Amino acid sequence: MKISKGILEMIYEQAEAEAPLEACGYLAGKEDVITSHYKMTNVDKSETHFSLDPKEQFQVAKSVRADGSDLIAVYHSHPASPARPSEEDIRLAHDSSIIYVIVSLENEKRTCGAFTIKNGMVTPEPLDIV
Template sequence: MLEIPREILEATIAQAKEGFPLEVCGMMGGVGHRVTTRYPMTNTDASNEHFTMDPKEQFAAVKAMRAAGEEMLVIYHSHPESPARPSQEDIRLALTPNVCHLIISLERPDEPVAKAFRITAGVVEPVQLTIAG
């Protein structure tokens, strides 16, 4: 299970809409299964089909999480024109253990969809997403 405050999810969806037609990305930190902080990143690929987080922003976010007593719980990105499910590239590049992968689909821009997954050694498992607040 993954719990995300409504305002953090809404800000993430807003980031995806603002970044359209490109993929956007970032991380979320928290404790246990509860997200407390969102760390938006620059997609250095500037692509609508894949993303790479800016390494300096990534390092700063990890440092901020540690200072706040948080763990990295989520790596998120958007799918501007495809469903909220991991692509083959998402699965291949999911190398960070013990994190959820949150995908925001804008396939229907007026009805964004958010889904979470655990991806371990190429195996994708859905994660129950709870919106708090």
């Protein structure tokens, strides 16, 4: 998957603005290139997990379709833990076709990772920052 520095920067900025709560959103594009970023509300308002707002999910799905793009990834932040899926992330991952992007702010350092999760198995996904 390819993501521009600019979009990644916006995700980190959102994560920093919403910390210590987790931030989340969707990434859409064509094939494996991310072209749009949709900031979403973490309705859990939690420091350790997130849930998307179903109304926002519906709106985003609609505009992604209208754009002729596909939903490629769902992202969320880990304000104080590493950029890899938590046990809960793995347990709640029901969509094996979507890429899970996690940005971490642990120790005030920005790091990120991308993964697919299928039947409790986590596979790292290459993430090219272009």
